[in-house]
Amino acid sequence: MPLLDRNGAREDGWTRSEGAAIGNIPAVIVPWDSLADALAQQGDGQSLGVLIPNSLAISALAPFLPRLALVAIGFPAYSDGRGFSLARQLRRAGFTGELRASGPLIPDQFAYALACGFDTIELPQANAERQPLEQWLRARDSYSLTYQRDYGTPDRNILDRRRAARATAAPGPR
């Protein structure tokens, strides 16, 4: 399935496994139900990822995070925004691996997904064909600045920009 990151199309280095059988595939994503079994089989140098439903509580996943290189959160529909909050909680829990949104998202959600901590978006083939890459990139750049602090970089945040402007305007302590 087509994969995007913030810069555009990306080659997917991960293989999906339907169950816990991971053999010696170098980088493999297993379903949440099979994670415990897969971890038991994990070989040296083998990277493991998990696909979780968006109804999973962060507390259930947290103990596994140190051993995971990728977490994919399922988006059953673009209108179901649970994944955005789950992504925020995963980043807050210190997860630094690849965070992937997997499902029929729309280009207008690209910037939101990136701001919430996702690295990649994995789309169904049909969606990617109907909504080509250039639409995703244009939608990504719809807003040059946003209002919410702590979602992405301070230089694109309006409140932080105002604060910076105030600091420049006011004479600082000598």
Add this chain to the structure above:
Amino acid sequence: MYRYDEFDERFVRERVAQFADQVARRLDGSLSEDEFKPLRLKNGVYLQLHAYMLRIAVPYGTLNARQLRQLALIGERYDRGYGHFTTRTNLQFNWPKLRDIPAILGLLADVEMHCIQTSGNCIRNVTADHFAGVARDEIEDPRPTAELIRQWSSGHPEFSYLPRKFKIAVTGAEEDRAVTRAHDIGLRLRRHPDTQEICYEVSVGGGLGRTPMIGKVVRDDLPKKDLLAYLEAILRVYNLEGRRDNKYKARVKILVHEIGAEEFARRVEAEFAQLDGPSINADPEEVARIAAYFAPPAYETLPAVSNTLEAAKACNPVFARWVEVNTTAHKVPGYTAVTISLKPVGQAPGDATSAQMRTVADLAERYSLDELRVTHAQNLVLPHVRLRDLPAIWQKLGEAGLAEANIGLVTDIISCPGLDYCALATARSIPIAQAIQQRFADAQRQREIGPLGIKISGCINACGHHHVGHIGILGLEKRGIESYQITLGGDAGENAAIGEILGPGLAAEEVPAAIERIVAVYLAERLEAESFIDAVRRLGLAPFKAAFQEVPRAAA
């Protein structure tokens, strides 16, 4: 009033461009109708019964003359010469063409206005007390809080695909004129009894619709500086745990009801405890920057009584009556707040023509320090009027057909657009409102009855707030015929209550007589100076039910 800086301006302009791009992608088939729908809704564009409808945000109900004139222009150029003010203090145009909407959005952006998040499953336009900044019972002006929330909620990356819509209201006064307890989140600024610091009382889970509920207080001492982090915690709990299996059970009120307010509060506090406040909240300088826009205007020093006004009242009882009913005490001596009724008898409640909007804009500019408000009761307010200017204002309003003296009275009816416009409606609302108005049109009779709030919704979504009407009317459809359910005892104020059903549904033409019978019970039973709602509370439903049973019915 708040004024956009370069960043606010750019944000709104980028939203206009984004919407144009979204329309183009819908037209070329890239976006399916299903995918496009929430995108257009989040920009206030509905597909209604006969046409598209555009809902324009009036954040916390505050407008200046230039903005109202622009709305008048849009109404004239792109609609049928009028607009409709809503119970969320927004303005709706009922007949715009889809191809004109980008141009309308451009005209709105020119006057610091937009349609952002006036619909859709996101945080909606925030509302506040319409007497903010002028009310005598105010502890702190709610508008700086409301503006901060407007900005924070605009294009929120995490909370734009919620289970359902999410409404926030703010009040800073003793009397709750913003109906905060009927909102997903209600914020009440209060002085902490121990520390004397101003803080927020936060209630969650209020809402009307098909399952009306009064919000529960989850925190009564939230420090002002923690507001955004606390809102983030509430929204995150709701976004993750609110029901998505049934749209009628998806509002936060259902989650709060199902797990209990205490458990909900516990989950919010647990989330809040993990947040790093300083990296989320607006810093004090930013809060002060916003608040400075709402500093009191330069009032003149005036005597508390105006001889000009008193003389005019003495020789004109109709004018005197209007002053009595349509003005509200102002915290500055010599000033008053004028409520302009958009409920002239026989008109659609909340409608204003472009010509009327211009008249009101002129009055705001000349007599109210260039400011006006929209109320959730679908009226307009001139908040800073010198007492001595009232005769001139009344004269001009009269010429525009806007001098109805009925604020808070039986003909000041809140009504949704109903089946005349709305695709969701199951029955007509506006004609019912008009028929009741005509029945009670006599000014003397209205005066005798006193304060009485009738609210009408044309379907169970309750846009007309019927649950919190002293008398509520809900239009349903039964076997292809409109049927109206009457409720009694609802209250939108600080004693918020949901009305109770009086009896079986009525045919449209039976409604005015039924209201008359209910009112007759009140008039017969009331104590000295007892208002309708107070009498209902004291008497209970029984005597009203008995009278209601006797309403002659066309269909047995």
